[in-house]
Amino acid sequence: MPHDVVIIGGGHNGLTAAAYLARAGRSVLLLERDDHLGGAAVSAQAFDGVEARLSRYSYLVSLLPQRIIDDLGLDIRLARRRYSSYTPDPADPARGLLVDREADAEASAAAFARVDAEDDAAAWHAFSGETTRLAERLFPTLTEPLLTRSEARELVGDDRTWTDVVERPLGEVIDERFASDLVRGVVASDGLIGTFTDLDDPALDANRCFLYHVIGGGTGDWDVPIGGMGAVSGELERAAREAGAELLVDAEVVAVEPDGRVRYTRDGEAHVVEAGTVLANVAPVVLDRLLAAGATDAAARATLPSVAPRDERPFSHDGPVAVPPVVRERLRRLAEPEGAQVKVNLMLTRLPRLRDTEVAPEAAFAGTFHINELQTQLDTAFATAARGGIPSPLPCEIYCHTLSDPTILDPELAASGAHTLTVFGLHVPHRLVERFGNDELRARLQEAVLASLDSVLAEPIADVLATDAAGRPCIEVKTTLDLEHALRMPGGNIFHGPLSWPWAEDDAPLATPAERWGVATAHPRILLCGSGAVRGGAVSGIGGHNAAMAVLEATDD
Known part of the structure; x- marks a missing residue:
């Protein structure tokens, strides 16, 4: 029996779309290839015998709108972090910049003065005020039909902020506004999470990444989900x-056709289901592969000869020639998304001591802990990785979930003083897998992450690593290839592909509901509903919400 909607992929966006559409009376079938739902927004016991449920892939929430929580009646609690960030000075780790949201103007100025950045304190607060106003205006539009670029600019109502965030390279703006290399790096890092780019690249990839990192919730705050990410997807x-x-x-979906036919396998058997609309909660590149497989199916049913996949078609100026497999693979990689990070989960017996004795570890690790992220270090790391090397030192950001939410730990473990750390290493592009091989790359990145941590600690991080039931150190490293295998994120790209601006260009077609909601594909009955949609990326549910709204608008007309 046909379904109104078939959803491919059971990540948080697919679940969001399923909830909205089923509540509206549509018959919905969601197909997930894994043995559990939630995609990247899951909690798991990562270490044998250690009763801790870590947010294994994604870890903080900023872009999940309160509208979705209210509409769906979700019991999701988020903890606001008092400390925005702590950044030790790599040249002198005995001092660092602690950004305290509760600090008054005098205390804030003193914090910047500690790292010889007193002249940047006022600029920091002025820029933060501008991005907050940007967030207040733009964030509510993410769950509405797309504005045009001109409408978005008019809504922002601040030409300087618009120009600096949307039209000028982020590196150029940071250099103009801030003097301190350390402060510049803290600001710049928001443009480089999962994004492999030069800060001065006129393509503005860093700007788009930065924009999404500063507008979440209308405030730009990144909150800790109580109970871990699994609590978010569990409620959905x-x-x-x-x-x-x-x-x-x-x-597992293996083929999709533009007319709504979906082929999948389950329990070793092949199944076919038909839908009025198909929502793809997979990367656009993955959808393309499914459509290519669907085209082959359709051709076979019509008893027509099958067509070779596009990247395997022989070509030459004079006649057909075979394309060497290695060339075909390199061309494929150039056309696919590329992630640029390493994710490391650690379990500690206690928080490590800092070289900076004036800042308590409980404060330093309570926000985002920046390590080796001076702007000059970020620039050097990008150049090193672009040449095929592993940056040294590796720029890293650290998050300690358990300081804000100890509920992910067994009570006895929490009482012992144990904590989790999540480390996110920047400028580790997927191309490094090809050079080193995944196992060697994983080992090298683990070494690089631990060395980066040790560079600012008063004791080796290894001294406070917990061990699992077999006596092994509790450290889990996820490369881009690991993400590709586990989550089907091509190239380990956490955004499913290049981020888009959260509006439509002035000349973009907006004639259909799918176009107006930013979820259209080349096929009217197939819509994007994941991170690859316009305004997709991060744990937000926005892609799922907007795809559901497009379906309802189209079918209610």
Whole structure:
């Protein structure tokens, strides 16, 4: 029996779309290839015998709108972090910049003065004020039909902020506004999370990444989900099931056709389902592969000869020639998304001591802990990685979930003083897998991450690493290839591809509901509903919400 909607992929966006559509009375079938739902927004016991449920892939929440929480009746609690960030000076780790949200003007100025950046204190607060106003105006539009660029600029109502964030390279703006290399690096890092680019690149990839990092929730705050990321996806799953959506795990979609036919396998058997609309909660590149497989299926049913996949077609100026496999693979990689990070989870017996004795570890690790992220270090790291090397020192950002939310730990473990750390290493592009091989790269990156940590600590991080039931250190490293294998994120790209501006260009077609909501593909019955949609990326549910709104608008007309 046909379904109104079939959703490919059971990540948080797919669950969001399923909940909205089922609540609106549509028959919904969601197909997830893994044995559980949630995609990257899951919690898991990463270490044998250690009763801690870590947010294994994604870890903080900023872009999840309160509208979605309220609409779906979700019981999601988020903890606001008092400290925005701590950044030790790599040249003298005995001092660092602690940004305290509760500090008055005098205390804030003193914090900047500690790292010889007193002249940047006023500029920091002025720029933060501008990005906050940007967030207040733009964030509510993410769950509405797309504005045009001109409409968005008019809504922002601040030509300088618009120009600096949207039209000028981020590096150029940071250099103009801030004097301190350390302060410049803290600001710049928001443009480089999962994004491999030069800060001065006129393509403005860093600007788009930066924009999404400063507008979340209308404030730019990044909050800790109580209970871990699994609590977020668990609530979305509950809402979808209670609304009547059918959610199937261990169901791998292998082909999609533009007319809504979806082929999948489950329990070793092949199945075909037809839908009025197909929502793709997968990367656009993955959808392209499924459509290519669907085209082959359709051709076979029509008894037509199958067509070779596009990247395997022989070509030459004089006649057909075989394309060497290595060339074909390199061309494929150039056309696909590329992630640029390493994710490391650690379990500690206690927080490590800092070289900076004036800042308590409980304060330093309570916000975003920046290590070796001077702007000059970020620039050097990019240049090193672009040449095929592993940056040394590796720029890293650290998050300690358990300082804000100890509920992810067994009570006995929490009482012992144990903590989790998540480390996010920057400028580690997927191309390094090809050079080193995944196992060697994983080992080298683990070494680089630990060395970067040790450079600012008063004791080796190894001295406070917990061990699992077999006596192994509790450290888990996820490369871009590991993400590709586990989550089907091509190239380990956490955004499913290049980020887009959260509006439409003035000449963009906006004739259909799918176009107006930023979820259109070349096929009217197939819509994007994940991070690859306009305004997608991060744990937000926005892609799922907007795809659902497009379906409802189209079918209500």
